[in-house]
Amino acid sequence: MALRTQLVNTRITPRFAGICTFCRYPRLEEVAPEARPVDWAVYGVPFDSGVTFRPGARFGPRAVRDASQYVKPYHIEHDVNVAEVFSLADGGDSPVRPYSLKENADVVASFAASLADPSTRLLAVGGDHSIAYANIKAAWQRRQQAGGGGGKGGLPVIHFDSHLDTVDTVWGEKWGHASPFIRAIEDGLIDPTRMISIGIKGPLNTRDDLQYAKDKGITVVSPDRWRAEGAKLAAEFLAKLKGEPAYLTFDIDVVDPAFAPGTGTPSVGGLTSGEALSAVRAFKGVKLAGADVVEVLPDRDVSDITAFLAAHIVFEVIALDAAGR
Amino acid sequence: MALRTQLVNTRITPRFAGICTFCRYPRLEEVAPEARPVDWAVYGVPFDSGVTFRPGARFGPRAVRDASQYVKPYHIEHDVNVAEVFSLADGGDSPVRPYSLKENADVVASFAASLADPSTRLLAVGGDHSIAYANIKAAWQRRQQAGGGGGKGGLPVIHFDSHLDTVDTVWGEKWGHASPFIRAIEDGLIDPTRMISIGIKGPLNTRDDLQYAKDKGITVVSPDRWRAEGAKLAAEFLAKLKGEPAYLTFDIDVVDPAFAPGTGTPSVGGLTSGEALSAVRAFKGVKLAGADVVEVLPDRDVSDITAFLAAHIVFEVIALDAAGR
């Protein structure tokens, strides 16, 4: 087996000690040449100017870094140790532009584009959901650069969320956290016919809020429908991929506020954490082109349970990719 | 379609802004003549002198008003927009008598009796469960005034709660929050043979605590039984109504403390919020004669998740009625 990056040693630095990096991965600039290129670089995007309700997710990456000190590398269900399979690194935090959403999308996209090796997959930790656009863009660019049979028509997307995030504009702004997927679809970065949005629920402002997704062919799945037929839906999605890698975007508000109080636009009646983990695992076999975990708002968290869950979602996503390769 | 009341405009007053009314409905006195009479008036009863354990639910209406700013009007599952179907208003808070339970029951009943138009249904936000008596009384009076085939034998009741609330007296007092339903049954306001109590669980003080409900023919349903045969039970209940409207009373402690920590007499092993929402939706087809949502205790809440859930229960109840008409 190739040489892998090493996690911080818990014998020397217990999980309550040390400078915090995501999941105790080494910082990208510290990775030894023989462990390069890294398979996944996890980086933060401390940005929340895109929100429509509660701000504060700019502190999300810091909270997830802290909470992720307790994340261990071996995944029982997939029987895979991510630290043995992958080289992994903390890519630091992207620069941000708190006073301009469009500029921010550009600066994050630019940072992501240059992060690590072109073969490295990127997992962005938000920040509000608006930051997904930039990471999707980077993932799509890498996918195109990789060439081969893929790289056309945009990325397939596995989307966990209480909200569709396909609103055109809010208060005249096109780049807020309600709009990343409409922008990404417009720009050809994702393929809505191979996009599944899991956990979508109401109430909504109007019936029309569902129209765009329907028109574009997004598979919209409520929590109850997922509980009833999630396995079938996941299989159908995987079948459409034909081996192409997909992008995974996880808005923590897909989970009920009891499990994730620390978020900006909570939605009652959501998945339990167990259901959410199972839902991610249901896509076993998928290869990932990139991912994000967003909308952790530490100021509303209690006893860090939201950040702790988000940190484990980061792990779950990487383990899913490990199981799929 | 008739003219309806308008919600506060989120373009001008975002959901984090403005003087708070329930679900951003207009205050009753502001409703334009052409939008009258309102179909539902939501009002608060800031009273908690009836409690047997933790007080503080007097701050419930305020917390629910605040949290309800995020409630939107379109219900996906019922495919109904309550703001298009109904005129809706915030009726303000009832006067209360913190130092006397009986006086309080009277003053709230009197306030409710005179609130809005006789055709308006009333949704009371508590406050402890003792306040349900007064709102049930008002609902029953309106029902009787409406005449027709109904109005005899008391209201059918859909009751969500961890507790039966049919204790005769506590510490010598007949009007506390453990007694609203025994009082209402004694006074002929509700019909126990058409009352279903969902979510009832132990531990109890004695086996005898179940006896009154059994004797009166109340359908008592534990969480596990609801999970197993809720659909059937709801159908049976609906069948008994023969078109008559029912009263719905929702004690937030029916939900597990993880989902509703902010309550006075929590009970472990309760429904999840998703189960609770589904349980309300299971009664689709019912017409409501009135309702209450009670026992939100903000001082014990965390990150406002209890108030936020309660605010959505208020919406769910009104949407249920909208779907049934």
Add this chain to the structure above:
Amino acid sequence: MALRTQLVNTRITPRFAGICTFCRYPRLEEVAPEARPVDWAVYGVPFDSGVTFRPGARFGPRAVRDASQYVKPYHIEHDVNVAEVFSLADGGDSPVRPYSLKENADVVASFAASLADPSTRLLAVGGDHSIAYANIKAAWQRRQQAGGGGGKGGLPVIHFDSHLDTVDTVWGEKWGHASPFIRAIEDGLIDPTRMISIGIKGPLNTRDDLQYAKDKGITVVSPDRWRAEGAKLAAEFLAKLKGEPAYLTFDIDVVDPAFAPGTGTPSVGGLTSGEALSAVRAFKGVKLAGADVVEVLPDRDVSDITAFLAAHIVFEVIALDAAGR
């Protein structure tokens, strides 16, 4: 005595009940003609896009409205009952533009300009400190319209804060919460030679951060200096006014985090709440042209003590003006 606005009656609506307006003042649109024009209109500006660290002050007006239900009208030290001396109203919340700081400054200024009667003084409740610019602008315009000997050279300012807020730009933005006073000075709205900034403390980024204030002649007073010679400084300030009204701006972070944990850029070693109240009272005799109380961030508050303090500062400011007339 002229007819005054009436506070909500605590006999009917206890302080834990009712729809919340600032200090239980009537809403502006409800004020009876005979109680008009109101002397002070208190309004909210739920805006926090100007922050450089923690956002969330957009929820400040809501929290202050809630906490202010406990504010009573009689001030012992000044021996004045503000509800007997003044007509007072809640002006609601200004529209905001969360995605653009400059647009927001304009829209708030426009709202303020048209609020109530030209003779009404405006007290803005933030929101971050960037919103002070708009309210100062409105105050200055009213001052100029009032004519007479005043209205030249900008308003004198009593400024409570841990920070000078005279930074030219942050991340390229001129309208953030570190810059309201440099902008107001540039635009001639305030007179820096008659501006006293109380509670200023470090650490700072560089020594140069103090330079602008020095150059412009602002009187910069540290907490320790205020403790030692506050009375003298207040007297000197009052002497410079020659009867002209001053503007008062109160950033809650002037108070130590123990007293005001709910704020975005806290500063250790601040005034106690008692010292802060005494400091406001030290300016007895001043007439006010307008005021703001800003930077309450409820998500970081504990047991609402920050909002509760801010609500009492609102009262203290109005009482100061009452004592000065």
Add this chain to the structure above:
Amino acid sequence: MALRTQLVNTRITPRFAGICTFCRYPRLEEVAPEARPVDWAVYGVPFDSGVTFRPGARFGPRAVRDASQYVKPYHIEHDVNVAEVFSLADGGDSPVRPYSLKENADVVASFAASLADPSTRLLAVGGDHSIAYANIKAAWQRRQQAGGGGGKGGLPVIHFDSHLDTVDTVWGEKWGHASPFIRAIEDGLIDPTRMISIGIKGPLNTRDDLQYAKDKGITVVSPDRWRAEGAKLAAEFLAKLKGEPAYLTFDIDVVDPAFAPGTGTPSVGGLTSGEALSAVRAFKGVKLAGADVVEVLPDRDVSDITAFLAAHIVFEVIALDAAGR
């Protein structure tokens, strides 16, 4: 020296262990005959139906018991070890009548009257301030039974509070927490001309709220006045006693909300905890006839700092008496 009660041994039962009694004193029924009669019995009154704003102080005795596990017995400033000077016991909790204020006053007074030996002084831990009446009554009765030169004209009182608590009735009720001292004065239990109320502050509802205290000759002292001339005021008070014991009543809201967030009617600008402790110590030389520490509301506390402070006030009061004998 006579045999004294023993505190729980910290070598066997660390301060984080064991069934909690006040300050680790033995329960009254456990006190050995040779350590009887106890000098002070500390008992709880878990009652809060007398409040006008936030309820919850019924949980005060439990919180103070828990927090008091860390209280040690040696007082540096008075150079006295209360456990060497006094026999001390936890008298348990009084029965209460949550649904009736007058009945409660009677049942608590009855419990207090029969508690321990007639020579034992009683320290009641509230509960809301309404419970002071019953304990004052018991103290006065014991004082009268003790005979001698005292026992006429009512007890002298050292009163720490933000509020005078001399309101005649609230919402028609005479026995609420705003009224204990008017009732006690009416009943001749306390002597208002030898009553000093320290920490009184505004805002008030009206100027008239101060009138009763003035008329009766209560010495009303604001925080600022206490800071300026507390030593003199204490000396004057002591001079009036002529050796007679006084009653001490401590409402935790006399301390600023930063130090005591866990209380029902907080008041900004209060004493610091250091000032409060010094204020109690300023009465060195007084002998106490009884005492109470009230208005701890754990649901609003943060990190138990209010209960922790209250527990130390209990100690401070007993140490004051020890230093005076």
Add this chain to the structure above:
Amino acid sequence: MALRTQLVNTRITPRFAGICTFCRYPRLEEVAPEARPVDWAVYGVPFDSGVTFRPGARFGPRAVRDASQYVKPYHIEHDVNVAEVFSLADGGDSPVRPYSLKENADVVASFAASLADPSTRLLAVGGDHSIAYANIKAAWQRRQQAGGGGGKGGLPVIHFDSHLDTVDTVWGEKWGHASPFIRAIEDGLIDPTRMISIGIKGPLNTRDDLQYAKDKGITVVSPDRWRAEGAKLAAEFLAKLKGEPAYLTFDIDVVDPAFAPGTGTPSVGGLTSGEALSAVRAFKGVKLAGADVVEVLPDRDVSDITAFLAAHIVFEVIALDAAGR
């Protein structure tokens, strides 16, 4: 029926009042001779020096005592009133040795060995899971003393936990909270072939972490497997007992952090509280030889929901035994 111990009377001492003992049981030393020997003694072990991540469970017994005031004695599902079936007592807290794990194991085992009557079953409330060893040892010794067909091969064990707790050593220490079951197996106190560990989940440090349990024949059950085939697994376990009593050990971290945030090594995706209660009930018919409920960490709890749940687990365990006899 034999005379039983009496719970504290809620008519005199409401659930918010009084000195707290576990579930309001009398203190062991207070139990009347005619109610002896007690069937169960619940005692605390305020010890947390065995933790590998967050300490603080030393405050667990205190928190559970407080929260348990609301536990009632009648169990609906088992139709049993534990206070009628059993004599029950609070055994106080064991002495502890915070600075030495091995010494602590010895001192707790010694305390347990001498607690109450040899026929009394012991329920230890932790404290971290390391304390289970001592209580298992005491249970096994009592079992052996009782003689008969049992008392060989170690106790059968029902184990609820997210973790196996069979790590040999951590940081060179053999007696920490990751190791109680490997030590108990080594010492022959428990029989791994009749041990079922329910709720075990990842992530783990390595695949090898599962090996010891496999080698020893422990039945390891993940949450999902329990949901799918719990009834069958419980039946199989019961079948193996052949009437012998089992030991039950409940680590609160088996429940998801949403339900039990107050614990030291939380694990996402756990059972809900309802699932956990059902899981305990699934073993109906078992007789218990002893039990523990551990890892409640109050400093991380929110609104006491973890302690409240743990208190009800204590009740559930005793009710299970009552139902089995």
Add this chain to the structure above:
Amino acid sequence: MALRTQLVNTRITPRFAGICTFCRYPRLEEVAPEARPVDWAVYGVPFDSGVTFRPGARFGPRAVRDASQYVKPYHIEHDVNVAEVFSLADGGDSPVRPYSLKENADVVASFAASLADPSTRLLAVGGDHSIAYANIKAAWQRRQQAGGGGGKGGLPVIHFDSHLDTVDTVWGEKWGHASPFIRAIEDGLIDPTRMISIGIKGPLNTRDDLQYAKDKGITVVSPDRWRAEGAKLAAEFLAKLKGEPAYLTFDIDVVDPAFAPGTGTPSVGGLTSGEALSAVRAFKGVKLAGADVVEVLPDRDVSDITAFLAAHIVFEVIALDAAGR
């Protein structure tokens, strides 16, 4: 001026972004050769097994790192920019031995001894106060190695604390957090005749607890005495130094719980944060040989105010040294 280490750039990485190091100093291993040796290395000691009451300070270094992101480098009162005067670095966290106090003292001392350059001063962030011993030992060794007129008789010490920490043993252990100074005095590391302990207060277990300090000649100063004569005491202390550097140890519990709720053995009536900062500044002119800031317990903190204060104390200490050179 010599080349200095650079702080993280706030234009690229705002204070809410990035991997956290103490005060945004570079990690020690990243410091460029031309900026070496660093003047101060700040490192964490995540250890709390020495506590006698509440554990959890092992998370102190992490919390202080997070909170210190807001610390700026220019000190107004001393008119010094520490980043211009000093090269500064984060030395990471020391290895710890959670299961053995003596081993831990050794391993931390060993880590400290080898940290950075012998000329670098070390500031240890705790962790409980027991860790001070190891850092004092390292400071004394460096002082001795530096030779010259100093290096005899042990270090002079400026000690801020509510407690003397000179207890010989607790529960048989010599290396707990109540004992660092008795151990350091025994080992000749500090000179008690030039040790000033500021903020010491009761209550104590016995009068004898003060004896050791008196016998050894430590200057023990209560909060009130410091307020009255702090300037004089500081001058006297400085006079005794004759230019020798002193060690500064700051236990956050010297500050009142209102300002520092997040600590393990809080003490009511402490200094305010402003008084504490002034007290440190009172020693202007001192040169430091090393320092520690200890006893931050994040699980008991509210809104991070304790960690935030501690982070600023770290800065204050370094600025004091900068002002003294």
